[in-house]
Amino acid sequence: MEVNMMSASKLSKNIISNVGGVENINSLTHCVTRLRFVLKEKEKVDKDTIDNLDGVTSSLYSGGQYQVIIGQDVADVFEDIISNYELNGTKKGAADTNQGEDKKSILGRLDQLFSILASIFTPLIPAMQGMGFLKIILVLAKFMGASPESTTYQLVNTLSDSFFYFLPFLVAWSAAERFKANKALALMLTGLLLHPGFMELFKANEQVSFLGINVPNINYTGSILPPILTILLLSYVQKLLNKLLPKLFKTVFSSVIALIITMPIAILIIGPIGNWGGAVLVNLFNSLYQFSPLLSGAVIGGLWQVIIIVGMHWLVLTLIQFPNIDSLGVDRVTVAFAPSIMCQIAAGLAVALKVKNKAVRQNALSLTVTSLLSGGVIEPVMYGVNIKYRKPFYFVLVGGAVGGAITGACGAGITAPVMFGIYTLPAFFGKGFTGLMIGTLVGCSMTFLLTYFFGVDKAIEEKQKKELEAYTAEIV
Template sequence: MSKKELAQQIINEVGGEVNINEISHCMTRLRLTVNDQKSANIEKIEKLPGVMKVIAIGDQLQIVLGGIVDEVFDEVASLIENNDIVSKECVNENIDETVVEKQGILNRLITLLSGIISPIIPAMMASGFITTTARLAIILGVPETNSTIQLLLTFGDVLYGFFPIIIAWSAARYFKANAGVTLMVIGILVYPGFTNLFNDGASISFLGINVANVYYGSSVLPAIFGTYLLAKIDNWLRNILPSFMKSIFVPFLSALIVTPLLITIIGPIGVWGGKVFASIFTKLYEFSPILAGGLIGGIWQILIIFGMHIAILGMVTVPNIAATGRDTVIMTHAPSLICQVTAGLAVALKAKDKGIKKNAFTLSIMALLSGSVVEPVMYGVNLKYKKPFIAVCIGGAIGGAITGASFAGTTAAVAFGIYTFPVYFGQGFKGLLLGCLVGGLTTFALTYAMGIDERI
């Protein structure tokens, strides 16, 4: 079946174009927000050649396609007559849609955070690989004082220094806010002219209201809350102002209202909220790195299924790297990525069916060589046969605990893989390797011992 035929079949099985509200994609998933999920035949979609899994979250269908997702997305987009429902980014731009409203508060928050942070993942990867390149050059003998190396390290750090602005860009798309006004307003959080006002311990106030001296460089929630308020006020002003006044007074009044609120109320509360979210993981790590590593390593692959890992990376890993130069907490999930690979290899060795053997081996090697993009082998093999996925969680927990005990860390927000070793070098690196080895071997042994039902 060609990519175009697959795209047409997907459109047909979700109930046709009339049932599609939005089309987007990420690295491995085609995402379709539908008007009526009951009209979509999920079982038939899962049986289409090339489709690994369909995950329904609210009214959004996430069709796991692996490496062919870009091609299928392009074909779907070409077959759709209404271009307004096609998004080039992996986002759901309207938080008021049914897909969010039907979820609980926690799920709504995770959906929102994931929708905003997902489009930034390519930038996080680019930043991480630039840092990896510089670190590798240093390992090979280039002096760290070399100006080219210094520039590369600076390039890799830009993301962390301006993270609120990058978040604001994505949030503006998500909430349908004016991008230019949003970037100007949120930009004050990292504008040197603003931060310099607090030099020498100066007390700053706006109309008598105290302005907190808070570091926003790696924050997430202040930019999201501020952008959300901008979108709401923008919409409100457009409804009450005469048409001839809108072009000037809507952006002016929106910025004038939101900026003071951002630096006096929204920003400090957002930073506090982000710290509370992050503290769930950091406090557990401070209490016991072994316990934290075991928990994170054990549940990380489950978090990937629901997209929660994206929010956690943005809320914990990035701020940790920005604040201390390393993340030792969330990176304990690293062995679980290797476990997905070894589980797939065990299936390839254990299975009798030649088709299953070939598929499991191919997807496992693909995950290893692609920089630990594990979704294809996870959905195509391990989750499909269930027992290997259980083994992955067990092996990930064991490997994570060992990694946590070693205090290993990463200096960039990139997945652990054969290309990213340099950013994991330093304290605990041997413990990380041991965690990956023990976790991977445990997963392989459990998967091989439990076997699979090849009739699935």
């Protein structure tokens, strides 16, 4: 159900009230479909009430965040919240009691890490989507006879490629926002890593050194972890200087001292470590693909929906898919996620056809069609139908693994970082496209049949029936 501006205000009010009020919110961001709250006390959330709000598909705790799935109107609700509520109005230094003992555990620390990374990459999603669709436009233009040699084609191509080239700048800007570092200094430090003069030093000299210490020769174009770690260090250096420097010297000297301290650590230690860490992850997935495209496809296709639930799908794409597309023009590793997207649609359709109650059937069908037409955004049917019935979601994982295995074995690829949907098919044209379609068909058929015959629990159907009846009675 779409959320107009008037109902967006009502929905935001209800959400804020049921997450424990403004005083229980540490921060709020949003992605394509979800509001992402970092809360102080999880116990204050009335999840059942939020899940049944008009305009909310579902909600869950993931990645150290309380995520409220709304759909395509999430931006309207987010804007209403930040326009009408003082989210930073709590006392400075207030304890974050939400994490408490969880932070001491491994899972708690992972949740905290996922929360940080998600908050950095979420603001970059519009640029990712814009770049992806520009690539699709170029594919279609070339297919229709446009010459890649024309200056118009090259200008659009350069615009889309600028995302990859200047990705460290975008990451640094977002990381500075997340870590509360000075944005100008953050971009300046990242600019060093991308400056032509920095790169030319290594061409003109056998060895580049800083105060006698050799500087590793690394190409930081398109890098992710080095700018994140550098800006994290900058934030700590700035906090330390604010404590140590007298007020008289802060304005004049704090910036230059922060640069002098951070720069050598960035190019001598953090940059190489971050670059190595990202390379390890990329090489791990690429090596698995080289060892067995079928096995690689099964792993990625089978686990992709779990990665979405954790909220880390954009991070995985950024670290693995983006570098492959940037350097090779195509990524054949992560493309195995594509069939699993359609498997969610197949599972939702099976539920809609299997359930007996008319209201539950209409709800499932509506969410399934919404996800099909949304361009690869499958959260509505995933959270609104498949996860609620549980078994359909498990069958999505099975179908995704089978479809992903076939996709990987056929050598399919993706030339633009987009989700898989009816609008984005041109990004998947080329070698292995037929195999991708076969994998999608097989995976969807398996998911549909398993869900239809074994995936609909009558007890859950009855529960959903009562929820819908209660909700209908309430709004009438």
